[in-house]
Amino acid sequence: MKTERRSAPAGIPPLARYLAIRLGVTALLMLGVTLVTFILTNLVPADPVQAALGEQAAANPEIVAQFRENAGLDKPLPVQYFTYLGHLFQGDLGTSTQTRTSVATELGKAFPATIELAVGAILISAIIGIGLGLWAALRRRTFIDQIIRVVSLIGLSVPAFWMALLVYFIFFFQLRLFPGSGRLDPTAVAPPHVTGLYTVDSLLAGQWATFGDAVYHLVLPASVLALYTIGLLTRFSRSAILEVLDADYVRGARAKGLTGRTVVLKYVLRGALVPIITVLGIAFGSLLSGTVLVEKVYSWHGLGEYAFSSATKLDLPAIMGVGLVVGIVYIGLNFIVDIAYGFIDPRVRAA
Amino acid sequence: MSQTTAPASRPQPDVLAVAARRRLRFPAALRNPLAVTGTAIIVVWLLLALLAPMISPAGPLAQDFERLQPPSAAHWFGTDQLGRDVLARVLDGARVSIILPLLLVVSSLLVGTIAGSVAGYFGKVADEVIMRIADLVFAFPTIILAMVIAASLGPSLTNAVIAMLIVSWPAYARVTRSLVVVASRSEYVVAGRLLGNSPFTSLGKDILPNIIAPVVVLATLDVGTAILLLAGLSFLGLGAVPPTPDWGAMVSDGVQNFSSWWISVFPGLAILTVVLAFNFLGDALRDTLDPRTADAVKGRAL
Numbered sequence: 093m094k095t096e097r098r099s100a101p102a103g104i105p106p107l108a109r110y111l112a113i114r115l116g117v118t119a120l121l122m123l124g125v126t127l128v129t130f131i132l133t134n135l136v137p138a139d140p141v142q143a144a145l146g147e148q149a150a151a152n153p154e155i156v157a158q159f160r161e162n163a164g165l166d167k168p169l170p171v172q173y174f175t176y177l178g179h180l181f182q183g184d185l186g187t188s189t190q191t192r193t194s195v196a197t198e199l200g201k202a203f204p205a206t207i208e209l210a211v212g213a214i215l216i217s218a219i220i221g222i223g224l225g226l227w228a229a230l231r232r233r234t235f236i237d238q239i240i241r242v243v244s245l246i247g248l249s250v251p252a253f254w255m256a257l258l259v260y261f262i263f264f265f266q267l268r269l270f271p272g273s274g275r276l277d278p279t280a281v282a283p284p285h286v287t288g289l290y291t292v293d294s295l296l297a298g299q300w301a302t303f304g305d306a307v308y309h310l311v312l313p314a315s316v317l318a319l320y321t322i323g324l325l326t327r328f329s330r331s332a333i334l335e336v337l338d339a340d341y342v343r344g345a346r347a348k349g350l351t352g353r354t355v356v357l358k359y360v361l362r363g364a365l366v367p368i369i370t371v372l373g374i375a376f377g378s379l380l381s382g383t384v385l386v387e388k389v390y391s392w393h394g395l396g397e398y399a400f401s402s403a404t405k406l407d408l409p410a411i412m413g414v415g416l417v418v419g420i421v422y423i424g425l426n427f428i429v430d431i432a433y434g435f436i437d438p439r440v441r442a443a
Numbered sequence: 444m445s446q447t448t449a450p451a452s453r454p455q456p457d458v459l460a461v462a463a464r465r466r467l468r469f470p471a472a473l474r475n476p477l478a479v480t481g482t483a484i485i486v487v488w489l490l491l492a493l494l495a496p497m498i499s500p501a502g503p504l505a506q507d508f509e510r511l512q513p514p515s516a517a518h519w520f521g522t523d524q525l526g527r528d529v530l531a532r533v534l535d536g537a538r539v540s541i542i543l544p545l546l547l548v549v550s551s552l553l554v555g556t557i558a559g560s561v562a563g564y565f566g567k568v569a570d571e572v573i574m575r576i577a578d579l580v581f582a583f584p585t586i587i588l589a590m591v592i593a594a595s596l597g598p599s600l601t602n603a604v605i606a607m608l609i610v611s612w613p614a615y616a617r618v619t620r621s622l623v624v625v626a627s628r629s630e631y632v633v634a635g636r637l638l639g640n641s642p643f644t645s646l647g648k649d650i651l652p653n654i655i656a657p658v659v660v661l662a663t664l665d666v667g668t669a670i671l672l673l674a675g676l677s678f679l680g681l682g683a684v685p686p687t688p689d690w691g692a693m694v695s696d697g698v699q700n701f702s703s704w705w706i707s708v709f710p711g712l713a714i715l716t717v718v719l720a721f722n723f724l725g726d727a728l729r730d731t732l733d734p735r736t737a738d739a740v741k742g743r744a745l
Contacts, residue, residue: 124579132595242477245726249718251671253678254694254711261704381584385675389698403594404680415591419583
């Protein structure tokens, strides 16, 4: 990490100090995210009243006057911000102008679906990405390395929403190999709600058929979503592994006469794990936002589809809700990555 | 303490040899097959964008043909749901979908480099303010923040570009800042200041020439990202407004008519080829960077 702090104050253990700093930064960033959504909801739109009420209601002056008073739009801005924060802490993210339902409720329903999709995608990309990265690093400067480089660059260059359509057209519409929409077969009953993730819930309930169905529905959207992160992880693991391959302790392990397999699994991969974990955090964040462009095609009722339909209808409270939730989750992820980093690599906390 | 990028800070055995190597460096980068492929594709697309009105088989907005016709000799890429020629729209769309992101990358490079230089060189309050704003932008995934900003500004190409500018300058600011911080401590910069150079001369004459290479590589890599971002915003209906031909919006039309695959396949292929070309070029250029400055760019996307 690139902190430029000088020596630690005496008496406080470095790990505790590191945790405290990261926690403080995280809290400040989350507050910053609310400030951004506040500004974008209340200051930037040409007419915040119309943005909040929708066109029809905004045409009625009585409703508008009532709304202004209720929303406290006549009060000074800092007061408005604190009112806004107060609402957020009570879980009130406003009302969708399209469906007139609570944004928080809708997001609560959509969130598990997206997490399920993103976790599926991160598993796919971790396995393939780290595998390809390792392969390329071990075959450095060979033809294989070049091919993998091109493949990962293609993964990084494919427009996800286009690939979603193409894969849908080929594997569902033409070949009928995989289901094209939804999270379960239309005739299937959702497993009892525990986490909201159908795969986890069905396993908890012991419903193997439902579990299989849920996984089957995950294949297409999760693979499309994973393309970009496969590219990302391949590149990063390759360079992380290359750095470790030249390290003295790896040469030492080889010199001891250990087999290639042991050296790679026990020494190289473990040593390269720290940078790879960091990138996994970044990758998960990019998956969360990638769902905005992919879910719609597969009628996957998650955050992404909600964001897509809100964006196309310009439903501002709903869009801000998505921005807020994804921003907070993203910051939380980075925090977890930083903490993991601090635990794995003592040099980080000492910095 | 002279951990700098500058050839000037190293002992110079033979000035002429250094100069010769410098002149050779760019062509050497371009001898890489990836870079050659990338550059060739980019040149072809730029020519197509430039010549679109002359070589296009029809007007991009003309609804003159039968609707939803599959590709044929008359319409290579078929026709869309309003009876427009898809090839004509793809060609014309290059002007929006490539040229705008290119301009955007140049502007965010300018804004970001200036902000980063100020932050890195002057430090203190300027540094804190600029870098905390950058942190705030980095607190969101790019497309989410761009979407949120574009939505609150209202859907239009101009607003989409403003949103993209807001989300993309901090990457340059961070990289520039870290390079400027290191460079400004180096002996030749300090010597220049002692000789009476003003801070701006020092920044512009002593520091910038030595840090510009990684920033330019970053920009090359960023063009692909910018094209994808603009296409994504248009796909969401927050970029180009119909009937403007834009690749992202054209793919979006395909969602409603997915059995007419040609409506979305060709504009999508166009996006893929251009983005891939810029990524090929950027990736090859990055290999030519001085390893010490390359670290600054390494943290970025690719």
